[in-house]
Amino acid sequence: MSLADQLIDATLRVVGQSGAPLHEPCFAGNEKRYLEECIDSTFVSSVGPHVERFEKELARYVGVRHAVAVANGTAALQVALHITGVKSGDEVFVPTATFVATANAVTYLGAIPHFLDCGEVNLGLDPDAFRAWLAHIAEYDSSGYRNRLTGRRLAAVIPTHVFGHPCDMERIVAIAHDFKLVLIEDAAESLGSFYRGYHTGTFGMAAALSFNGNKIITTGGGGALITNDFALATRAKHITTTAKKPHPWAYEHDEVGYNFRMPNLNAALGLAQIEQLSGFLDAKRTLLQRYKNAIAGLGIGTMLEEPEGTTSNYWLQTLLLDRDTASLREDILARAHEKRIGMRPLWRLLHSLPVYSKSPRAPLERAEALEPRVINLPSSPQIIPPK
Numbered sequence: 001m002s003l004a005d006q007l008i009d010a011t012l013r014v015v016g017q018s019g020a021p022l023h024e025p026c027f028a029g030n031e032k033r034y035l036e037e038c039i040d041s042t043f044v045s046s047v048g049p050h051v052e053r054f055e056k057e058l059a060r061y062v063g064v065r066h067a068v069a070v071a072n073g074t075a076a077l078q079v080a081l082h083i084t085g086v087k088s089g090d091e092v093f094v095p096t097a098t099f100v101a102t103a104n105a106v107t108y109l110g111a112i113p114h115f116l117d118c119g120e121v122n123l124g125l126d127p128d129a130f131r132a133w134l135a136h137i138a139e140y141d142s143s144g145y146r147n148r149l150t151g152r153r154l155a156a157v158i159p160t161h162v163f164g165h166p167c168d169m170e171r172i173v174a175i176a177h178d179f180k181l182v183l184i185e186d187a188a189e190s191l192g193s194f195y196r197g198y199h200t201g202t203f204g205m206a207a208a209l210s211f212n213g214n215k216i217i218t219t220g221g222g223g224a225l226i227t228n229d230f231a232l233a234t235r236a237k238h239i240t241t242t243a244k245k246p247h248p249w250a251y252e253h254d255e256v257g258y259n260f261r262m263p264n265l266n267a268a269l270g271l272a273q274i275e276q277l278s279g280f281l282d283a284k285r286t287l288l289q290r291y292k293n294a295i296a297g298l299g300i301g302t303m304l305e306e307p308e309g310t311t312s313n314y315w316l317q318t319l320l321l322d323r324d325t326a327s328l329r330e331d332i333l334a335r336a337h338e339k340r341i342g343m344r345p346l347w348r349l350l351h352s353l354p355v356y357s358k359s360p361r362a363p364l365e366r367a368e369a370l371e372p373r374v375i376n377l378p379s380s381p382q383i384i385p386p387k
């Protein structure tokens with residue numbers, strides 16, 4: 001049997017012979033009850049008690065002062081950048097190995113994503129390469145650091161905790177500090193992931209979470225901006241609610257706001273989901289062990305594991321093919337597809353997308369070498385039946 005077939009067999013032994021999608025939501029809690037409460041109360045839209053309860057539960061779980069529920073994770077990123085002062089024409093550092101939303105949020109503001117390399121330990125932003133690149137391109141003037149190659153202001157950096165594995169935040173925080181960059185974390189994939197005991201998304205000025213249908217918990221569609229800063233949280237709530245000044249009947253808006261609030265129906269789903277988060281986390285941890293046992297001895301690659309000092313949520317299980325088995329990837333994906341196994345490659349690296357072909361970039365050799373080696377495996381929590 002070919003190595004690709006052996007991997008398919010091993011995967012079917014873990015997920016069951018009928019296969020499994022990459023990630024399905026699991027609704028085994030109070031979802032219907034809370035949705036019914038919304039409908040009975042008529043509060044289904046962007047005002048309602050479930051939104052406030054969900055924001056409170058989120059903030060409590062993450063250990064952050066404020067959570068502002070919004071329409072999706074991309075909107076949370078866009079608003080976070082906007083309220084922390086990123087302006088049109090600024091450059092914002094973004095890893096090339098992330099979901100396209102990270103760069104799109106920058107682009108929506110008229111700012112320009114500047115792509116960075118990633119490391120093998122966590123697929124996250126590589127701090128050493130980042131610092132070396134800044135030493136090469138950053139020059140200081142009275143208003144802050146500029147890119148001396150483009151003349152544009154270097155405004156912010158958005159590390160992504162890829163597949164839930166925390167980035168090396170200690171060193172990234174230090175770089176952001178040294179180069180006066182606003183730090184916004186893309187924690188869309190990392191609810192339930194901790195770096196040295198602190199939840200991801202609590203290291204910068206603000207962070208974005210996502211509750212899209214494929215994330216570790218879902219609200220259908222949705223996201224949240226989290227921050228410890230009262231002024232930022234207040235501004236985020238205001239600007240995502242069309243910048244309407246509070247008044248019992250008058251419509252007065254003091255800036256151009258967005259309609260980005262999360263509807264109450266979605267928050268109700270989220271409340272039921274967050275109650276089940278610890279069970280999902282346990283299931284994903286068990287799933288990693290099953291995959292590790294199943295592929296042990298195949299000589300095809302290794303499962304990505306949480307970096308030292310971190311606790312990963314293992315949102316998406318990740319097989320890193322060995323250098324000499326990377327050539328099997330297309331074959332593996334095609335066979336998996338035939339067997340209804342939802343395996344997936346890494347995102348196309350963002351700097352190689354036509355829309356971002358002109359964006360500035362650091363040397364990206366590591367990301368380019370890693371990209372062909374990454375395969376995500378089916379990761380739904382319900383693959384492991386609850387105890």
Ligand SMILES: *Cc1c(COP(=O)(O)O)cnc(C)c1O
Nearest residue numbers: 072073074099101188189210212
């Ligand atoms: C899902 C995701 C987003 C965007 O979240 P949406 O809720 O889909 O808008 C942003 N960044 C990363 C890394 C994601 O995985």
